Amino acid sequence: MPQNSAAVLPAPYADLVVRDADYTAPAAGELVIRNRAVAVNPLDEIKQSTGDLMYKWLPHPAVLGEDVAGDVVEIGPGVTGFHVGDRVVAYAVGMEKGRNHTAEGGFQLYSVVEAQLTARIPDDLAFEDVVVLPLAISTAASALFQKDQLGLDHPTAGGHHPAPRQSVLVWGGSTSVGSNAIQLAVAAGYRVVTTASPHNHDRMRALGAEHVVDYRSPSAVSDLLTLLDDQTVAGIFAVGTGSAEPCLTIAIATGARRLCLASPSVSMSTLPRRRSLLALSRFGLQMASRVAPLMVRSRLRGIRTRFVWGSSLMTNEVGPMLWNDFLPKALADRSYVTAPRAEVVGTGLQSIQPALDAVREGASATKFVVLL
Known part of the structure; x- marks a missing residue:
């Protein structure tokens, strides 16, 4: 049996600690992959920095991590379309409710993943490049295509569409989620308008955006x-803190009926990495003062405004559409770009904590990756 190790969050607010971990065989519908690269996300850093404010159901010690890429080493009952040795990228969902929180976490050598949230990748596509995708592309797809969100037409890998008849606004195009939302919306046949800092405008156009506006401009x-x-x-997809209010104004002015939100109205990075009732109370009051008026205004204007959760595609048709049908073909024919840019910040499980520290400091159009 393979020897597993994990970078574990031993207690709220603590640094990750590398220790031995159990190897878990896959159940029906699952795979085990030997991770060759993992990426870190703001959600991982937020969980570490805010204790039980998010993912209250996650016990300690915890194995965080959603973005993994590596080789298939074991296949569970009923799984078809994969073979031992396949190179894959996968969305690890161990942090979600009702999951095996240890075996399905991403920050370890061997992760159990859902076959329906796994895609084969071409031999010449580097693990460190493709591992930037899982949480970001899943969140973007959930926002754009779920019937309870924007409900857009589904994308086609390498497809040729007639001139777009409808537009989609993606506020925050240079973010991980925004970069994927642009590509997915274009692949579904929509004209995309987005926002980004000026130094990222060319990159947004390369992803398919027709127009880019500086979000900081008055x-x-x-x-x-x-x-x-x-x-x-x-539809309008608001990504990034502070994007909800201007997007609602645009929805009202353009007659858009659906607005999807990927970020809270107040950044959780303002919270200290320790238990502070005063800071939590202040954060809660700020959130309530921003979100409640937004939702009331939306309802009065007849605009359906909802937050999106990336893992929601596990329970509907968007998950298999994205991971099993669209993504493998789109990566194979190079019609889909792995975005944002990967920045390798270290090798080995011990490098994940410095990567989380880097996330807290902030990054633009970049995702931090650790090689294993």
Whole structure:
């Protein structure tokens, strides 16, 4: 049996500790992969920094991590389409409710993953490049295509679409989620308008965005309204802290009926990495003062506004559509770009904690990756 190790969160607010871990065989519908690269996400850092504010159901010690890429080493009953030795990328869901929180975490050498959330990758695609995708692309797909979110048409790998008849606004295009939302919306046949810092504008156009606006510009909202004038706006996806309010204004002005939110209105990075009732109370009051008026305004205007959770595609048709049908083909024919850019910050499980520290410091159009 393979010898497993994991970077474990031993207690709230603690640093990760590398220790031996059990190897778990796959159940029906599952695979075990030997991770060759993992990426870190703000959710991992938030869980470490805020204790039980998020993922209250996750016990300690905990194995965090959602983005994994590596080789298939064992296949569970009923799984088809995969073979031992396949190179894959997968969305590890051990942090979610009702999962095996230890075996299905990403920050370890061997992870159990759902076959329906796993995609084969080409031999010449580096693990460190493709591992930036799982949580980001899953969140973007859930927002764009789930019927209870924007409900857009599904994408086609390498497909050729007629001239787009409808537009989608993605506020926050240079984020991990935004970069994937742009590509998915374009692959589904929509015209995409997005926002980003000026130094990322060319990168956004390369991903398929037709127009890019500087989100920090005082005229950002009016500029976007000009670009969307006389367009049918199929939906608006707000990514990033502070994006909800301007996106709602645009939805009202353009007649868009659906607005999806990926980020809270107040950044959790403002919370100290320790237990502080005062800081939590202040954060809660700020959230309530921002979210409640937003939701009331949305309802009064007849706009369906909802937050998205990346793992929700596990329970509907969007998961298999994305991971089993679209992504393997799109990666194989190079019609899909692995974005954002991967920055390798170390090798070995001991490098994951410095990567989390780097996430807390912030990054633009970059995801931090550790090789295993």
